[in-house]
Amino acid sequence: MIFDLGDVIIPIDLTAPLRNFAMLANLPEEEVKAIWKEHDIWNRYETGLIDDDNFREHVRKVLHNRTGAPESWADEVIDTAWNSVLLDLPVSRVERVRELGSRYRLFLLSNTNPVHIRQVNRMLTELHQPTLEELFERVFYSYDVKMIKPSPGIYQHVLAEAGLVAEETAFFDDNAANIQAAGALGIQAVHVQPPKTILEYTADL
Structure with missing residues (x-):
């Protein structure tokens, strides 16, 4: 996932x-x-x-x-x-990721930058939660891989590096273009749209 x-x-x-x-x-x-x-x-x-x-x-x-x-x-x-782009971090979502991590291989793929990642990790630490690097088996940040969603290359990079099969991999993203690009590669792309959150989208997993 x-x-x-x-x-x-x-x-x-x-x-x-x-x-x-x-x-x-x-x-x-x-x-x-x-x-x-x-x-x-x-x-x-x-x-x-x-x-x-x-x-x-x-x-x-x-x-x-x-x-x-x-x-x-x-x-x-x-x-x-x-x-200021980062709003309050819901602990319930972090806890849900931790629950899923006990049964699935989990990865993070984000268009982001070092300042934001440091801030999110500070927020997680203040909430007594694991950092992003601890929550996921591996994290893929756009600034590290020098590619950005929805470029097909970034999805292919993640699949190859993580040893994942596209058709067996679920991908959760809020951006329609990112979902379309991932789906075109055979990934099971799930469009996360408010007011629903990953709590609802992963409820049956």
């Missing part, structure tokens, strides 16, 4: 970082969104083309410098705004 992270295990708000950076930069949210898209910051970071320091420096360059402020944002300020 392969699980996505955002909006499958942990709820997310993809618009929250843009709102927070807009407030920090004293710029309209739509302008920040346009800048973000123009520079492709999110994808470049999550495909491992830039590291943490490059990401933060890029944010300072394209957003902070527009304000004309005399001081640069600290790393912690940028990370806090960036991590």
Whole structure:
């Protein structure tokens, strides 16, 4: 079984970082969104083309410098705004993954970045739960493998590395494009759609 992270295990708000950076930069949210898209910051970071320091420096360059402020944002300020995408982590979902782990091989496949993964692991630790690397037999992060869903290559990489057969593997993801791409390879792709969660989608397993 392969699980996505955002909006499958942990709820997310993809618009929250843009709102927070807009407030920090004293710029309209739509302008920040346009800048973000123009520079492709999110994808470049999550495909491992830039590291943490490059990401933060890029944010300072394209957003902070527009304000004309005399001081640069600290790393912690940028990370806090960036991590606002992550909402409260439901313990029930983590416990369900742990239950499934006693009967199935479990893997994590996420389009993500190091700052978010460190934050999720901090949240898990504060909840007295295992880290992602302890919850799953193996984790596959887009920034590590230098590929991003829904590219077919990332699914093929996971299947090969984990020794999985597509037709015998369930994949849970909230993104329709990711589900379609996985399904095209023969994977049993399950589209996780609110208000249902993995608790309902895995109830019969």
